[in-house]
Structures are given as C-alpha cells and as structure tokens.
Amino acid sequence: MESFLFQATIYLGAAVIAVPIASRLGLGSVLGYLLAGIIIGPLFGWVGSETQDLQHFAEFGVVMMLFLIGLELEPKALWNMRDRLIGLGGLQVGVTTGVVMGAAMLLGLTWTVSLAVGLIFALSSTAIVLQTLSEKGLMQTNGGRSTFSVLLTQDIAVIPMLALLPLLAIGTGMHIAPDGSLQSGHSDDGHASMSLVEGLPGWGVTLVTLAAVGTIILAGVYMTRPLFKYIHAAKLREMYTAFALLIVVGIAALMLLVGLSPALGTFLAGVVLANSEFRHELEADIEPFKGLLLGLFFITVGAGINFGVLFGAPVTIIGLTLAMMLLKGGILFAIGQLFGLRGRDHWLFTLGLAQAGEFGFVLVSFSLQQNVIPPGLSQQILLIIALSMLITPLLFILYDFLSKKMETPKEQQAPDEIDEQGQIIIAGVGRFGQVVNRMVQLSGFQTTVLDHDLSTIQLMRKFGFKGFFGDPTRPELLHAAGLSTAKVLVVAMDDPKATLKIVQNARRERPDLHIVARAYDRVHVYELYRAGADDIVREMFDSSLRTARYVLENMGLSEFEASEAEKTFYKMDRQSLRDLAEVWKPGVPVAENEDYVSRARELNKELETAIVTQLNDEKEVKEA
Structure with a gap:
C-alpha cells in the first residue's frame, strides 16, 4: 500500500508541476505530460517496471475518449461525412500503408512484416492531436475538420487491421500442432490469461473478432435503454456513474478476450448510443475520468521510452523516426493539396497527422502475440512510435510559427453602396x-x-x-x-x-x-x-x-x-x-x-x- 501511494504521489506531482509550466510556455499540455514521464522515468528512474502495468490502466483514458467521440457522432453524421471518411481518410490510410510497406521491403523485411509495419505507421495519435486541436481552438477550422475526419477513419480502420493481422501470421513462425491447429512459435510467460481466440486458426480469429463487434452493436441498440430505465428507477446519482463505467469496462473486457483494442469497441458503442436520450448523462459521467486517465496515459508513454534501445543505435532510431514522419508528412501534404486544402489548413493537416499513434502500441502488441513481427523489431517500432508522439507538440509549435507568417486567402467582398442615411x-x-x-x-x-x-x-x-x-x-x-x-x-x-x-x-x-x-x-x-x-x-x-x-x-x-x-x-x-x-x-x-x-x-x-x-x-x- 505504501509503495502504491508513493508511486501515485510521483506521477501526480510530476503532472501538476510539468503540465502548467509547459502550457505557460505555449508547448501544450500533451508535451508537458510526456516530459513529466521522461523526467520521472528514464531521466531520474523514480518509476520503473510498474510503468508498463500502469500504462494498461492509463489506456482507459484513450478508451473513454473514443467512447465520447463516438457519442458525438450519430450514424447519420457519419454518413454525411462519408466523402471525407472514405476519400480523404481512406486515401491517407491506403497510400501510407502501401508506401511504408514498400520502404520496409527495401530495407529487407518480408512482405507480411512490411505490411504489418505499414498498417502500424498509417495510424496517427488521436489522443494527442484532438487534445491539441481543442486546446488551440482549431477543431472548427477546415484543416481541423479534415484532420478529425482522417483520425476518425483511422480509428475505424483499426477494426479490419486487427482482423487482418492474424492472417499475416501464416508462414511467419507458425507450425502445425499435433491436433492440426496452427500455433504461434513464440513462448508465453507462463501466465495463463482468458482468451476466446487462443489456439484458433487465422480465419477463426477473424470470425470471432467480427462476432464481438456485432455483439457490441446489437447490445447497444437493444439492451442499453432498458438497463438505463432500470438504473433510473433506483434514483441514486452514483448508479449512473457506475453504469457508465460498467459499459466502458465491460466492452473493454470483451475486446481483450478476443485480442482487440478496448478503444475500438467503446467507440462503436458510443456511435450506437449517439441517438440515445441518455447520451448527455453518459458524457457527464465519463468526462472526469477521461481527462485524468488520458493525462496519465501520456505520462506512461514518456516514462516507458526505452532509451537503452535508443542509445544502442541512436542514429538509426532517430533517422527512422524522422524518415517515417517526413514520408508520412509528404503523403499528407499531397493528399491535402488534392482535396483543396490551402494555407494554414494545409499545414495543420500535414503537420498534425505526421506522427504514429497510440493505436500503434496496440497493433504492435497484437502483432507480437500473433507472431507477425519479431520481438527485436517490435522494440524498435515501439520506440519510433513514442519518439514521433514526443515530437508532435513541437510540430504544432512549428504550425503556429508558420501560421503567423502566412495570410489566409480570403475572397474580398466589395462593400455595399450606401444609398440611405439615417440619423x-x-x-x-x-x-x-x-x-x-x-x-x-x-x-x-x-x-x-x-x-x-x-x-x-x-x-x-x-x-x-x-x-x-x-x-x-x-x-x-x-x-x-x-x-x-x-x-x-x-x-x-x-x-x-x-x-x-x-x-x-x-x-x-x-x-x-x-x-x-x-x-x-x-x-x-x-x-x-x-x-x-x-x-x-x-x-x-x-x-x-x-x-x-x-x-x-x-x-x-x-x-x-x-x-x-x-x-x-x-x-x-x-x-x-x-x-x-x-x-x-x-x-x-x-x-x-x-x-x-x-x-x-x-x-x-x-x-x-x-x-x-x-x-x-x-x-x-x-x-x-
């Protein structure tokens, strides 16, 4: 108990000190959280192995954020955004995956591993980008809306990505077990965990994944309203909060049983519940938990950066990180120009999405579990993701600098000729x-x-x-x-x-x-x-x-x-x-x-x- 309180004091103290300083310097709260994590982790070593366990808990901040995003997006609104989602977002995900895959194959990786790497780096950080856009008041700009559309497409695209990854495991370290099923070549750590997909062939994992998604949608449509009415009859305010958390935690548990990201399931549930009369109640109950846990997530990302791997090959890791961001930024710049983004909006779209994202951690973990990516490569990929997320707030500072240097082109409307004068x-x-x-x-x-x-x-x-x-x-x-x-x-x-x-x-x-x-x-x-x-x-x-x-x-x-x-x-x-x-x-x-x-x-x-x-x-x- 004393150890837990001591660690909690360190994490909270680092956030309370670093984040206000970063905000005052115009660096944004996200960079403040990341720097706080680096200070208490790799720099001073005040936190250690518990950071990885804590990160799993802190990921509920991302889970809750995706749930709240889903609540704001009615299915009708998603349909109205289909041009941006399919066109702008779909093109970004597809082109980035293909180009990164090609670059990885040139570096000597097999096509299956290269495809997995392309899928991982096609995603951007929903948590960092949305948080920063909201802080800077950029969500309602054309560039902000385009950026949000791409992020939303990426979040949705994680579902088929996770369904596809088990199929890539065929021929990459899999062997035939005595019972005839496909088994991965990696060894476990001796700790048994509940899973609905363990031991299933690739196509079986895909079917179970789709079934879990369908279950969430059906439960959201037919079960939530009666349960809310039942809770309402108790007339206890804390029961609303308990039920809201039960929805999030329950869906997260189901997603983990099938090896999926909890955030994906909660996002889908949020979209399903967007038309519910209980939507605003859910938002009010979840919002306080989301803010605190999201900040904790950023701290654990900073604290979990493996500087040992970085210092072992600093030029290679930093070079690959910058190359990935430049490559992704170039693709975003071209796509933005193709879709008519100009000036500040164009640079916001390009610089805001050039990083890898928190879902990359999920895909890497899942790829490792399915034996798609070797462990050594996974460590490098995780470090590249973390470094790119750490650089992102600096890109927003660069955007602010460029924004001040350029004039937003506006169509000048000539003033009316005033033909009447009053007193x-x-x-x-x-x-x-x-x-x-x-x-x-x-x-x-x-x-x-x-x-x-x-x-x-x-x-x-x-x-x-x-x-x-x-x-x-x-x-x-x-x-x-x-x-x-x-x-x-x-x-x-x-x-x-x-x-x-x-x-x-x-x-x-x-x-x-x-x-x-x-x-x-x-x-x-x-x-x-x-x-x-x-x-x-x-x-x-x-x-x-x-x-x-x-x-x-x-x-x-x-x-x-x-x-x-x-x-x-x-x-x-x-x-x-x-x-x-x-x-x-x-x-x-x-x-x-x-x-x-x-x-x-x-x-x-x-x-x-x-x-x-x-x-x-x-x-x-x-x-x-």
Whole structure:
C-alpha cells in the first residue's frame, strides 16, 4: 500500500508541476505530460517496471475518449461525412500503408512484416492531436475538420487491421500442432490469461473478432435503454456513474478476450448510443475520468521510452523516426493539396497527422502475440512510435510559427453602396445590435445598419430589415453612412478592439456626436470611456441585474423592493465605473494598480451600505 501511494504521489506531482509550466510556455499540455514521464522515468528512474502495468490502466483514458467521440457522432453524421471518411481518410490510410510497406521491403523485411509495419505507421495519435486541436481552438477550422475526419477513419480502420493481422501470421513462425491447429512459435510467460481466440486458426480469429463487434452493436441498440430505465428507477446519482463505467469496462473486457483494442469497441458503442436520450448523462459521467486517465496515459508513454534501445543505435532510431514522419508528412501534404486544402489548413493537416499513434502500441502488441513481427523489431517500432508522439507538440509549435507568417486567402467582398442615411447609425447587428435596431425602428426612427458579416446582412434582408455590408472600422464607410449628419452612433460590434477603433474614429471626426458603445467587460468600459463614448453598456450587465432581481424576489422581497435594490445597484455601479476609470492605467493589470484596488474597496463598501440603507428604509415605511 505504501509503495502504491508513493508511486501515485510521483506521477501526480510530476503532472501538476510539468503540465502548467509547459502550457505557460505555449508547448501544450500533451508535451508537458510526456516530459513529466521522461523526467520521472528514464531521466531520474523514480518509476520503473510498474510503468508498463500502469500504462494498461492509463489506456482507459484513450478508451473513454473514443467512447465520447463516438457519442458525438450519430450514424447519420457519419454518413454525411462519408466523402471525407472514405476519400480523404481512406486515401491517407491506403497510400501510407502501401508506401511504408514498400520502404520496409527495401530495407529487407518480408512482405507480411512490411505490411504489418505499414498498417502500424498509417495510424496517427488521436489522443494527442484532438487534445491539441481543442486546446488551440482549431477543431472548427477546415484543416481541423479534415484532420478529425482522417483520425476518425483511422480509428475505424483499426477494426479490419486487427482482423487482418492474424492472417499475416501464416508462414511467419507458425507450425502445425499435433491436433492440426496452427500455433504461434513464440513462448508465453507462463501466465495463463482468458482468451476466446487462443489456439484458433487465422480465419477463426477473424470470425470471432467480427462476432464481438456485432455483439457490441446489437447490445447497444437493444439492451442499453432498458438497463438505463432500470438504473433510473433506483434514483441514486452514483448508479449512473457506475453504469457508465460498467459499459466502458465491460466492452473493454470483451475486446481483450478476443485480442482487440478496448478503444475500438467503446467507440462503436458510443456511435450506437449517439441517438440515445441518455447520451448527455453518459458524457457527464465519463468526462472526469477521461481527462485524468488520458493525462496519465501520456505520462506512461514518456516514462516507458526505452532509451537503452535508443542509445544502442541512436542514429538509426532517430533517422527512422524522422524518415517515417517526413514520408508520412509528404503523403499528407499531397493528399491535402488534392482535396483543396490551402494555407494554414494545409499545414495543420500535414503537420498534425505526421506522427504514429497510440493505436500503434496496440497493433504492435497484437502483432507480437500473433507472431507477425519479431520481438527485436517490435522494440524498435515501439520506440519510433513514442519518439514521433514526443515530437508532435513541437510540430504544432512549428504550425503556429508558420501560421503567423502566412495570410489566409480570403475572397474580398466589395462593400455595399450606401444609398440611405439615417440619423442613427448602428455598427454591428449580431445578437446584441439586432435588438437595438428592432426597438428603435419600431419606435419610428430610421437607422443605417452596417456589419462586416455578409451572411448576417443577407439574413436581415430576408426578414425585411435593410442593412449594408462593409467594415465599420473603415472611416470612409462611416462617412458614407452619414457620420457627418447623424445624431447617434451605436457601436454594437462583438470585437472589443473593433469597437474601440470605431469609437476613436467617430469621436475624432465628430466631437458633438452621441456615441453608445457595447463593452465586453469592465476594462473595456474604461478604454471606451477614455476613447470618448457617452453611454457604455456591458453586454451581460443588464441581464445579470434582472437575474439578481429574480433571486431577491424568490428570497422574500417584494417586486418593488427587489426593483429598488436593482436601481440602487445600477446607479452605484455606474458611478463607481466612472470613478475607477479615472484611476485606471492602460496596460497595467488592475490587481497591480494600488490606487485602483484601494478605490474599488472603498466603492464596494459604499455600495453595500447604500443597498442595506435602501432596504431598511423601505422596511420602515412598510411597517409604519
């Protein structure tokens, strides 16, 4: 027990120290986890043989991630993605497998071993790439969606790969046993383990594999809903978590019995359950376990790197790793160009998928079990996979560098010719500005609406509201909209920098113009105040006040008392913003501005006193 606690302390401590440092340096959390594993493993030797056993446990992070990915992908969504999955993803898997297989045969490997190697290196790291794409906010870009499609295709392709590998064992160290069945030539370690495929011929292993996959699909369709209803009847929150974990662990156990990756089965189960009314409940229950175990998985990958093999032939191992990544990157670059990826999206697709992946560990282990790959070669392949995963975060840093150097080509849409000028100009007509525009127009006033989003302007026109496309930050567009004669300018842009620029331009041109500006937060209020805005509205402030008023009403205050408290808070907060704007210093964090902090404390006390006094006065009037 003491040993377990000591090891757990080392793993958790390494993660808590290394990951925040890596994130602050812009290296990403994945590289932080990998470096933490290297430090506590090969570098200082604080962890040892238990790392391999722990990695099997940590792989549940990948298992749970694939389950959650499956939950987000309805079968209909998969069907809609068929062009990218079959075209982009299928071409990547097929071409990479063939090219790597050819390169391996040139190095002297047999065709069966070469094919296995090609299948292993055709896969990329779903865990690292998706984690990094999410952290950097790149999932919704064209390159991010293309990358996700390829990763999804690879995850699905592992199923036929695992079904194919036993067939490659024929003629590679297999012999005929006395009972007539095919037996592998490798020796076991003396530890018996449960298996449904042990001793079966290659075609038998394939049939059992397909049967296991079919069982998961049928169970997901016909058994999950009744079981969830049964659990729901218990009305115990922890039972939902227990059942969610039972699904994942149970499917993992079935997959291990047939020699498959647990992640594949859970991914399929997730897709089957994507239409279930219990999908969101499953996501909420699994998410916390996924994050922690996925981080632990990356640590064990770093800790498990065999530097003995690396130092035994460093030039060979590093050369093969870089050659594999360059070869794979070249294929990805060509495929991306073929499918119309350009600029940043093209480089994200190329650099993001150039590594080998965690499923490679699974395929290597399975190939070793089926005697497809010799043990010596498997050690080298495992090291190449781990090194390529370690290099991947650095490739994303290279992508960030290249991304800043290149401009994303955009089709420039010429701004509309403004043929009407109103006394009220509204710059920005999204979810904030459209409410302002509708209320003002319904009150009988004419507005001139400007927005830089063409789709928003086109949508407005469908509903009978006129607007003009163009960038309001351009002074000439404001002049065309009637800045010189307008009475009010409403700046409702959702971009704080654009809002500030428009206010500065307008105030410079028209010192007498009344400017109403939308602010993102308090600091933005101060900036707009300095720029010359007359009325500044924090975008969430009024809705927050109304929410607080409802809370007070439900805590026993009358509607009038709650309303008066709301008005008092509004007046005091408005005045405090003006006072704080006077002591605010641009570019200096408010926590480091002593005058600001001191004045804020004084104003908070004044605000609390004013509200309490207001409530007491109303109470005395009511009692009198």
